[in-house]
Amino acid sequence: MLINGQPGDSIAASDRGLAYGDGLYRTLQARHGQPLLWHWQWQRLAADCASLRLPCPDEALLLDEIARVAGELPRAVVKIVLTRGSGQRGYAMPADVTPTRIVSATAWAGYPAERAEQGVVVRWCATRLAIQPLLAGIKHLNRLENVFARSEWQDAAIAEGLMLDMDGTVVEGTMSNLFIVRRGELLTPPLDRCGVSGAMRACVLQLAANLGIAVREARLLSDEVLAADEAFICNSLAGIWPLRQLEQRQWQAWPLTRRLQQALAD
Incomplete structure (x- = not known):
C-alpha cells in the first residue's frame, strides 16, 4: 500500500475522508501492474474529482503507483482512494487542500466462471x-x-x-x-x-x-x-x-x- 507515494498503512485521524467521507475511490483490475479499462477508469476518476472540487492527481503518477503495488501480482484488484486530506473541525472545505492519495493492491480472488x-x-x-x-x-x-x-x-x-x-x-x-x-x-x-x-x-x-x-x-x-x-x-x-x-x-x-x-x- 502506498500513501501519498510512500509505503504505509495508516492516515491521520483528522483526515476528512475518515471524518466525513470527503473523497472518492475507484476499484479496478490490473495484470502484472497494468490496469484494465484504464481509459474509462481515468475518465471517471477525473470527472469525480472535478465534481467534488478535489485536486486530481497526475495520471502518470497514478499509473506508476499502480505498477508499484501490483507489478509482482499476475492479476490484482487495485483500489485508488482520494480524500481532501486533513483539516480543522467543521464541514467547510479548507481553503488550502493537501489531498490524501492511497493506492493499494490485493491478489485477485476471482469469481466463479x-x-x-x-x-x-x-x-x-x-x-x-x-x-x-x-x-x-x-x-x-x-x-x-x-x-x-x-x-x-x-x-x-x-x-x-x-x-x-x-x-x-x-x-x-x-x-x-x-x-x-x-x-x-x-x-x-x-x-x-x-x-x-x-x-x-x-x-x-x-x-x-x-x-x-x-x-x-x-x-x-x-x-x-x-x-x-x-x-x-x-x-x-x-x-x-x-x-x-x-x-x-x-x-x-x-x-x-x-x-x-x-x-x-x-
Whole structure:
C-alpha cells in the first residue's frame, strides 16, 4: 500500500475522508501492474474529482503507483482512494487542500466462471437510494446505502441485489450497473439523481455503439426489468453477468449480452 507515494498503512485521524467521507475511490483490475479499462477508469476518476472540487492527481503518477503495488501480482484488484486530506473541525472545505492519495493492491480472488457463462440470480433490495443530483454518478466514499443493501441477504446463491430510488425507479445493483434489452434495444438507467457511474458501464456503452446496437438511458420500473428480453449487470471486476433469475422471472438465452461479452473479451 502506498500513501501519498510512500509505503504505509495508516492516515491521520483528522483526515476528512475518515471524518466525513470527503473523497472518492475507484476499484479496478490490473495484470502484472497494468490496469484494465484504464481509459474509462481515468475518465471517471477525473470527472469525480472535478465534481467534488478535489485536486486530481497526475495520471502518470497514478499509473506508476499502480505498477508499484501490483507489478509482482499476475492479476490484482487495485483500489485508488482520494480524500481532501486533513483539516480543522467543521464541514467547510479548507481553503488550502493537501489531498490524501492511497493506492493499494490485493491478489485477485476471482469469481466463479459460471456467473458469466450461465447467468446469475439477483434479488430486489428493500434499501432505497436517496435522490441527490449533486452527488449522482460519483463513486464517493459515502456508501452506507450499499452496505445496508448488501447486508439484506446471506444466501451465496444470490449474486447481487438491485436497488431502487425513493421514487421507485430502478437505478443499479449494490456493486454493479444494470442493463436490459427490449426489442433489440439496450437500455440502462440514467444516473443523474443517484447511483454510481461505473467504468465498465461506460465501456459497455462504447462497445454497444461500436457494434451498432441501439442504446439509450431510460428510467425503468421494476416491472419493465422483469419483462425484459435480456438483462445483465456489470462492473470492472466481474465483467458482464447475464441475469438468469429475478423473483419468478427466468432468462435462458442472452444473444445480445453474448455479443457484448465477446466484444469485451476481444
